[in-house]
Amino acid sequence: MEHTSLLERILRGVALTLVVIFFMFPIVWIFMMSFQTNETILRIPPQLIFEPTLANYTALITGKLMTAAGTLDIAFMRNLWNSVFLSVTSVAVSLLLGVPAAYAFARHKFRGSEDIAFTLLSFRFAPALLVLLPLTLYFQKLGLANTYIGLIWVYQLICLPLILWIVRGYFEDIPADIEYAYRIGGHSWFATFRKIALPLAGPGIAAAGLLAFIFAWNNFVFALVLASADKQPVTVGALAFITSSGIQYGQISAAIVLSITPTLALALYAQRYLVEGLSLGAVKG
Numbered sequence: 419m420e421h422t423s424l425l426e427r428i429l430r431g432v433a434l435t436l437v438v439i440f441f442m443f444p445i446v447w448i449f450m451m452s453f454q455t456n457e458t459i460l461r462i463p464p465q466l467i468f469e470p471t472l473a474n475y476t477a478l479i480t481g482k483l484m485t486a487a488g489t490l491d492i493a494f495m496r497n498l499w500n501s502v503f504l505s506v507t508s509v510a511v512s513l514l515l516g517v518p519a520a521y522a523f524a525r526h527k528f529r530g531s532e533d534i535a536f537t538l539l540s541f542r543f544a545p546a547l548l549v550l551l552p553l554t555l556y557f558q559k560l561g562l563a564n565t566y567i568g569l570i571w572v573y574q575l576i577c578l579p580l581i582l583w584i585v586r587g588y589f590e591d592i593p594a595d596i597e598y599a600y601r602i603g604g605h606s607w608f609a610t611f612r613k614i615a616l617p618l619a620g621p622g623i624a625a626a627g628l629l630a631f632i633f634a635w636n637n638f639v640f641a642l643v644l645a646s647a648d649k650q651p652v653t654v655g656a657l658a659f660i661t662s663s664g665i666q667y668g669q670i671s672a673a674i675v676l677s678i679t680p681t682l683a684l685a686l687y688a689q690r691y692l693v694e695g696l697s698l699g700a701v702k703g
Contacts, residue, residue, distance in 0.1 A: 451671035459667045474672035483658070483669060490658070493647065494673060497655030502680060504566065504641075504651055505634040508573035509581075509627050515574075516581035517623060521611055523582070524589035525597075535582070542579035546639040549575070554643060564646045572640045577630040584629070588622030589615060628688045635681055652677045 451459055453470035477483050483490040523535050553572060554563070562568030596618075597610050605613075616623070638653045645654075656673055659666040 448671045448674050451667060452675050454668055454671075456664070456666065456668055459671075474668040475676075477669055478672055478676065483666065492655075492658045494652070494655055494658070494676075496648065497650055497652040498676060500649055500655075501635055501651035501653070501677070504569055504573060505631050507566075508570050508577050508634045509631045511570060512574060512577035512581045512630055513623065513627055516578050516626075517585055517616075518611070520582050520585035521589050521615055524586050525594065535586070539579045539583055541575050544575075550639065550643055553640075557644060563644060564649060566649060569641060569645055569649065572644060573634050573637065576633050576637060580630045580633065581623075581626045584626035585619060585623055588619040588626075592618045624688050628684060631684060632681055 450466075452474055453472070454468055455471060455473070458465065458468050478492070478494045481492050481495065483492045523531055557563040557568050560568075562571065592615060597614050600610050600614050601607070635651075636653060637651070641649075641651050642654045647655075652673070656670065656677075659670045659673065
């Protein structure tokens with residue numbers, strides 16, 4: 419058994435502490451800024467001890483932003499709701515379409531299957547600005563501009579290829595003999611997919627869904643161009659804090675804290691599925 423000395427344990431603890439501080443410091447600093455006024459934030463040198471205020475969160479919740487030029491109406495809470503609705507719905511649609519497609523690509527090899535799969539993945543490679551102009555023109559002709567359905571459709575360019583390729587890899591890691599044994603018992607392929615493949619690939623599906631949710635949540639360009647203010651997500655709504663009287667750093671920090679809360683809560687909830695995914699290949703013989 420390997421034993422470590424007291425000095426080694428201390429040095430390891432110090433190193434881990436420094437790494438955690440390095441990566442967590444920006445988040446902690448933004449959290450502290452969300453309870454400060456602009457005057458306190460802009461002081462040089464910065465102050466670690468200050469009188470906290472809830473004015474920034476009150477402005478976001480009530481939709482009244484106090485600036486030097488007067489009171490501005492903001493729709494941050496609506497933008498936050500738009501982000502939740504668009505991200506959840508887009509990921510749900512992508513899972514509904516992508517998981518069966520990933521299973522088909524993993525289990526049924528046919529001519530051109532790799533080419534089709536790579537073509538779908540190439541949609542993820544393409545920069546948003548490349549397809550933005552034709553999408554805008556098509557959406558205006560089809561009446562999908564400035565609609566939730568149109569945005570959810572566009573978000574499939576972000577979520578669907580990601581889910582398809584990640585989940586496909588998990589299905590390929592599941593031994594096909596398990597499914598064949600179940601099929602011998604007289605069960606259909608759909609029953610095999612539902613009762614065998616889906617439970618075994620559950621951690622991978624959860625991980626892919628979480629990653630797709632984060633990418634959909636962080637989308638900016640599509641929502642900026644294809645939606646008006648009442649349907650834009652929080653990433654676009656944050657532009658309201660850049661006013662003619664200056665940048666409202668306190669409100670921006672509070673908005674960041676509120677906007678990362680859903681993704682952080684989802685990541686903490688799905689953490690157990692991510693850990694289970696590490697042992698997915700343990701059934702291989």
